[in-house]
Amino acid sequence: MRLTLFLILCLCGTIITPTWAGGVQIGRTRIIYPSDKKEVELALINRDNDLPWLVQSWVDTGDGKTRGPFIITPPLFRLDAQKEQSLRIAWTGAPLATDRESLLFLNVRTIPASEKGSEGKNVLRLIFKTRLKLFFRPAGLDGTPAQSCAGLTFRRTGNTLTAINAGAFYSVFDTLQLGGHRLDSLDMVAPKSTAQVALPAGVSGQTLSWRCITDYGNASASHSAALQTG
Structure with missing residues (x-):
């Protein structure tokens, strides 16, 4: 908001x-x-x-x-x-x-x-x-907002991080971290879409962790995934 x-x-x-x-x-x-x-x-x-x-x-x-x-x-x-x-x-x-x-x-x-x-x-x-x-x-969408959030995947190409949302719901980040660094400039990923952000210099790590904001405005359960490269 x-x-x-x-x-x-x-x-x-x-x-x-x-x-x-x-x-x-x-x-x-x-x-x-x-x-x-x-x-x-x-x-x-x-x-x-x-x-x-x-x-x-x-x-x-x-x-x-x-x-x-x-x-x-x-x-x-x-x-x-x-x-x-x-x-x-x-x-x-x-x-x-x-x-x-x-x-x-x-x-x-x-x-x-x-x-x-x-x-x-x-x-x-x-x-x-x-x-x-x-x-x-819309009525009848496959899955739930929580499933879209949990199913996010991430790929790093050089200093660019790409978030991939295969679900039908928006995923709005409460927190997103790579190697202990918060990535506040990437705020959400649209459904069936990707979003990209330039990584700050010196950010490294192989595991992303994130929480999404739920329909009620609070933070979801924490999720993590290995970072894809290439």
């Missing part, structure tokens, strides 16, 4: 005062959308003690621009202090792959209201944009 902060400086006086004391908490770190579901829900809670927040949500295909085939209800709403509301996410039925998972991204932008008495002051307002992975999961 990536968090981007946009700073908006409203110039109207001489004092700069932060306007946040809480914030909107999102109920999950990833969303699994089974294709046979009419919709899935995502809970949002405003942890602020006093201020309402404005919440805007949408789905994109990964480039940050192209909207994905999902409808968010409500797309824009006010969430009062200490209140909870769920986003309802519904697939439009537009074509997506049927033999493997598809990855899209849910964006949640939250904006705090201005505090009373802040008129005529300089106010530093933080706009939070949270981006969550949304996995569209």
